[in-house]
Amino acid sequence: MDLDIEQMLHTCKVMTLAVAWQEGAWSSPVYFLYLNKAFYFFSGPDSRHIRGAIENKGRAGASIFADAHSFIEIRGLQMEGIIEPLGKSKEALGAAVAYLKRFSISHEKGNALSFIERQYRARLYKFLPHRLVYMDNRVAMGFKKELEM
Numbered sequence: 001m002d003l004d005i006e007q008m009l010h011t012c013k014v015m016t017l018a019v020a021w022q023e024g025a026w027s028s029p030v031y032f033l034y035l036n037k038a039f040y041f042f043s044g045p046d047s048r049h050i051r052g053a054i055e056n057k058g059r060a061g062a063s064i065f066a067d068a069h070s071f072i073e074i075r076g077l078q079m080e081g082i083i084e085p086l087g088k089s090k091e092a093l094g095a096a097v098a099y100l101k102r103f104s105i106s107h108e109k110g111n112a113l114s115f116i117e118r119q120y121r122a123r124l125y126k127f128l129p130h131r132l133v134y135m136d137n138r139v140a141m142g143f144k145k146e147l148e149m
Contacts, residue, residue: 005077005134005147008066009034012076013103015041017083017127018061019052026052032064032127033099037149039129040086040095042122050083050125058082062127075136077147081129088113092124099124 015032018025028049030041039062043050053060060083065076086092096112099105107115116122132147 002134002147008064008076012064012066015039015062015064015127017041017049017053018063019049019059019083020056021048021052031099031103033095033102035095035098037128039127040099040124041127042099042116042120042124044121045085045123050085053083058084060127062129072137072141075134075138078133078135079127079129080131081127083125083127086124086126095126096124 013031014029016027016029018027026048028043028047030043030049033040049060060081062079062081063076064079065074068074086095092113093111096116100107100112100115107119113124116124129149132149133144134147135142135144137143
């Protein structure tokens with residue numbers, strides 16, 4: 001993956017998730033951690049974006065954009081993929097610890113997953129993209145390039 005894109009994945013903090021919801025659609029911003037080609041985030045299990053994803057076999061869209069002062073500077077990722085809940089596993093615990101560290105969330109020693117569940121009533125999920133499109137108006141207005149994961 002391009003170094004500019006990789007840098008953006010590690011400096012941007014907010015990913016917007018979009019799902020079909022009942023008779024319409026819903027989008028929600030979430031803080032994310034990019035690790036091992038997956039996007040990890042915490043969310044309430046009763047939130048609309050989680051319930052909408054569950055109703056649609058996990059299918060969701062997501063986008064991440066770097067802050068821009070002008071439309072000429074807009075650049076980011078548009079993605080299609082699957083949202084999966086993570087139970088208590090080695091992967092989940094490692095991602096939870098890295099997430100808390102990335103966002104400087106202090107917690108008592110012990111299980112980071114349990115801390116988030118108790119403190120924020122949230123669970124860990126991951127977004128696994130199967131299609132990524134990089135767009136960058138700095139290259140050319142409307143420039144898009146499909147990426148390999």
